[in-house]
Amino acid sequence: xxxxxxxxxxxxxVAHCLLNQNTVVKPLASHPGSVAALVxxxxxxxxxxxxxxxxxxxxxxxxxxxxSREQYDTISYRDFAxxxxxxxxxxxxxxxxxxxxxxxxxxxxxPSCALEKTTSNPSWMGEPQAEKLQPSEKVEGAGxxxxxxxxxxxxxKLPKPLLQLDVDHGKIAEKGVPEKLMxxxxxxxxxxxxxTI
Numbered sequence: 001x002x003x004x005x006x007x008x009x010x011x012x013x014v015a016h017c018l019l020n021q022n023t024v025v026k027p028l029a030s031h032p033g034s035v036a037a038l039v040x041x042x043x044x045x046x047x048x049x050x051x052x053x054x055x056x057x058x059x060x061x062x063x064x065x066x067x068s069r070e071q072y073d074t075i076s077y078r079d080f081a082x083x084x085x086x087x088x089x090x091x092x093x094x095x096x097x098x099x100x101x102x103x104x105x106x107x108x109x110x111p112s113c114a115l116e117k118t119t120s121n122p123s124w125m126g127e128p129q130a131e132k133l134q135p136s137e138k139v140e141g142a143g144x145x146x147x148x149x150x151x152x153x154x155x156x157k158l159p160k161p162l163l164q165l166d167v168d169h170g171k172i173a174e175k176g177v178p179e180k181l182m183x184x185x186x187x188x189x190x191x192x193x194x195x196t197i
Contacts (some may be wrong), residue, residue: 008046011095011102013088015113015146016054018105018167023054025066030173037177038105038167045185050102052088055081055112055145068121068136069111072144081112081148089152096159103185104149108166109138112145116166 018038021029042049056064056072059080092102106115121136142150153160163184171178 008048009095009098009100010045010047011050011092011100012042012047012105013050013052013092013102013161014105015107015110015167016052016057017107017113018169019049019051020054021169023057023062024169025056025064026062028066028170030170035167035169035172037172038169038181041177041182041185047103047185048100050088050091052113052145052149053084055084058084067111067119068124069118069139069141069143070120070122071124072111077144078148081145082152085145085149085152089149089156089158092153093156093158101159102161103163103165104146104161106143106146106164106166108168110143112143114141114143114166115146115164116140116142118143 017024017029019034021031021033021035024030039049055077056067059077096102104115107113108117109119111119117138118141119136120139121134123134124136141147150164165181165184167181
């Protein structure tokens with residue numbers, strides 16, 4: 001007996017650590033497992049979730065230092081990112097071809113997975129000595145991994161995401177999911193379209 005097909009054709013393509021905080025560079029994890037409030041919002045609104053891989057853990061492991069965008073901005077890391085992303089772009093393409101729409105959620109401040117504001121410090125290099133380092137700053141722009149994802153989406157002529165947004169998992173831990181994000185996600189799930197948040 002068939003129950004009928006009830007798929008909603010809405011996807012959230014999310015940075016790995018939004019579903020698995022164990023991969024966040026130490027000591028910056030703000031949740032014990034996933035960013036549960038965000039996951040609950042997406043699930044409650046009928047989104048399927050595509051979890052991107054964590055490029056930093058796969059490339060450098062769990063004993064990596066915190067780094068700046070400039071340190072990841074190398075030919076070999078970009079090649080690695082593209083190879084890692086290729087099957088995910090194929091998945092997104094196939095789902096889009098079947099009528100799915102998607103949002104893309106990155107991580108605010110990440111040198112790899114930010115979409116809007118990344119961490120920058122061109123002077124970081126050599127032996128890490130925290131007391132001697134100039135502080136990094138948050139600058140406009142995407143992290144290296146998400147930049148490569150957006151290039152692959154464009155090169156593959158895929159539909160653009162309905163929304164590209166950085167999520168600040170630390171602020172969600174303190175204050176919950178931002179109202180603007182909630183409204184957008186709920187609006188998309190009810191068929192409305194918000195232009196920006």
